[in-house]
Amino acid sequence: MRIVVASGKGGTGKTTVSTSLAQVATERDAVRFLDCDVEAPNAALFLHPVLDSQREVGIRVPRVDADACTYCGRCAEVCQFHAIAVVGQKTLVFDDLCHGCGSCAWMCPEQAISETLSVTGVIDSGTTPEGIAFAQGVMNVGQTMGVPILRELKKWTPARLPEAPGAPRRALEILDAPPGASCPVVETLRGADLVLLVTEPTPFGLHDLKQVVAIARELGIPAGVVINRDGIGDDAVGAWCAESGLPILLRIPMERRIAEAIAGGRTLVDAAPEYRPGFRDLLERLVAGVNP
Amino acid sequence: MKQLVILSGKGGTGKTSVTAAFAHLAAQGPFAGRVLLADADVDAANLELVLQPRRLDTQPFRGGQVAVIDEDRCLICGDCESACRFDAIVETDGRWVIDPIACDGCAACVYQCPTESIRMQEQRVGECRLSDSRYGPLHHAHLHPGQENSGKLVTQVRQRARQQALDEERRLVIVDGPPGIGCPVIAAVSGADLALLVTEPTVSGIHDLRRALGTVQHFGVPALVCINKADVYPKGARDIETFCEANGIAMVGSIPFDPSIASALVAGEAVTAYRPEAPASLALSALWERLVSVLVEPPTRQDDGFAEPITDNLNQPGTFQ
Amino acid sequence: MKLAISIAGQTLDSPFDARFGRAASFCLVDTDSGAWTVHANPGLSASGGAGVQAAQFVAGLGAQAVVSGAYGPKAYDTLAAANIQRLLAPGDAACRAADILAAFQAGPLAEADGATHGGHHGG
DSSP states (O other): OEEEEEOSSTTSSHHHHHHHHHHHHTTTSEEEEEEOOTTSOOTHHHHOOEEEEEEEEEEEEEEEOTTTOOOOOHHHHHOTTOOEEEETTEEEEOGGGOOOOOHHHHHOTTOOEEEEEEEEEEEEEEEOTTOOEEEEEEEOTTOOOOHHHHHHHHHOOOSOOOOOSSSOOOEEEEEEOOSSSSHHHHHHHTTOSEEEEEEOSSHHHHHHHHHHHHHHHHHTOOEEEEEEEETBSOSHHHHHHHHHTOOEEEEEEOOHHHHHHHHTTOOHHHHOGGGHHHHHHHHHHHHHOOOO | OEEEEEEOSSTTSSHHHHHHHHHHHHTSGGGTTOEEEEEOOOTTOOHHHHHOOEEEEEEEEEEEEEEEEOTTTOOOOOHHHHHOSSSOEEEETTEEEEOTTTOOSOOHHHHHOTTOOEEEEEEEEEEEEEEEETTEEEEEEEEOTTOSOHHHHHHHHHHHHHHHHHHTTOOEEEEEOOSSSSHHHHHHHTTOSEEEEEEOSSHHHHHHHHHHHHHHHHTTOOEEEEEESTTSSHHHHHHHHHHHHHTTOOEEEEEOOOTHHHHHHHHTSOHHHHOTTSHHHHHHHHHHHHHHHHHHSOOOTTSTTSOOOOOTTTTOOSOOO | OEEEEEESSSSTTSBBOSBSTTOSEEEEEETTTOOEEEEEOGGGGOSSOHHHHHHHHHHHTTOSEEEESBOOHHHHHHHHHTTOEEEEOSSSOOOBHHHHHHHHHHSOOOBOOSOSSOOOOOO
16 A cells, blocks of 8 residues: 655645654554655655665666767657757757657667666665665756656665564555655655645645645545644634545644654654554554545 | 845745745835745745735746547557656556656657557646735746646746846846755756755754755855744754854854744735734844845855855765764 | 847847847848848747757758857757857847847957856756
8 A cells, every 4th residue: 555645835744744654654564665755855864764775766868879870850850858959960969858758769760879877866775773664766966857766766666575573464655755736746646545645724734735635636546634733823724624525634733842853853753652643543544545 | 136046945944934024024125116026936836825916917838748649540559658658658448548647748659659649739737927916026826736847837937027127127036936956946046146045953954955055056056044943953053053154155044933924824924014023023134134235245256155065965864964 | 141140020120039049030141142031939939948949940040150148058059069150249238130230240249158048947
């Protein structure tokens, strides 16, 4: 079962919720955790995995064999992104415009184009002290396209999930999504069984929640809501969720001591163990299936 | 004309609340009547929720194209599916169908289809908006949920704002930036005169600040830092100060945690207008004074106010050494 | 020689457009005979890589020199690869394509010695 934790608005507590959910789940389940916020990956700061493996990822960009090229211009014609230009007796490739679709290589009548990996980031993986199989995508500074990294990250499978004594365990995947409501969020959500939306009770939280709910509905993914920092702002979020038939699965009140502990890098259930039962209950409701 | 962009790396550090306060404060002082606002966070365009502006103009924004299969001509050979590197061609009820959300618009399938049954179709993915707010014109946008090309939409918002600023001889454009460090951030920061990074004293805030600073410096824009909710975790705030000092980046202010910020949001006001005497408002006013002095007389690149690019270990998790 | 000028209209009297990649059109002038034609810039509607597309287009028109106000890095490189001279309009005052042509014929225009800005990002 794949659960995505998303929000729309940044800083509402996605990572706070996803890391605590993972720690509670690992008491009984085999957990795989993917930090999908490749621009600003932070879950490792809380889960402290030993990242013992790293793989470079990127997109396949064209390289033109100048001896074989006849400057016919077909590659430039098929490229939708103007990443190849043919002028006179020269063929120019602009790696940062390339989306890695492969059309230029396929369409070249001289087979003068090969493809090479242009590294845009890495995938780090390892295991946390509790035995969570952990991986994160990290985009290199200055790069623009995170989605290809995300696509590779979602394919990552740990060498083996840690064995547990006793009964066979459920396999759970928890994905920490990036903020926003554009392509990286959609790519994170694709293939999810359900989405947990973390919001805060302010007009910003509500506005951005609506954007992600629209994506979840379009993809047909059932959604539930966690209201974080409950007590600040107003309860327009609660009212809208009730109107829209979105279940509110957990409310986490604004408490300064929690904010301080999280600021220092502790997870919520570690800093405030009284939240463990609430997270266990949240998990069971998710696994049983949220009813939209 | 100067362009000031507000960024953070991590989301939710308070960029938009800070931008709204600046919009209010800039309406007085040396830039009064000569300010223009732009919301470059098109995925989560929140500045209008605070400023509650009056809409003047809306233009459709067309993003890239997506492929469409003509069912009548399709032989269901599957060549398109094997050509697609974006997993956008899926089998539904024995037919191949394009998932417009996954489609990257590369047209590889168009070239591979033996019966020429696939064509590209332009997508309307959002709109560009111009509104009139109490603190000046606001250029903003709405991206339909789940769409791509947000970087292009940001570029368009900024170009429209810049053009109006030039036409009307306005002196300052304040740009509310998106979180992260990717395409929309680069579109928001490139060509700006000054970036203010709003961070928070948390392990995540610090980690993402480093990456955001790396991005801003990569594109040659001078950066200043301020800490929001500075008193929530004083050790984190000290770490940020030490880091900035070690890297020659000017810290221009600290804003305390203040519930007035959330209350102002609910009231649809800039906190500095809503409760001028609130601790956050006082801190924001002092911060704005410092920014004005930098904007009016920016330090040159040789000055010690601006640092050499940070290049070490930007991808590593962990706090500052 | 054939000179391409970035413009915002349909004739030699149209206003000069200081942008290269996102100019509405190009006025192609034969500087010897004075004959001119106007060509819509295909890069205008590109979702990314407008400069590359515009540069290839201008190369395809057979231009030997371009006058504009700003070249992005990719447009600059593409024009350079095509051996097209990259000239800068004198000053940045509002003027017509015909004024640019007159300035070109009156004396050498400055050459852009690199991209004039960091490029735009979209997509």
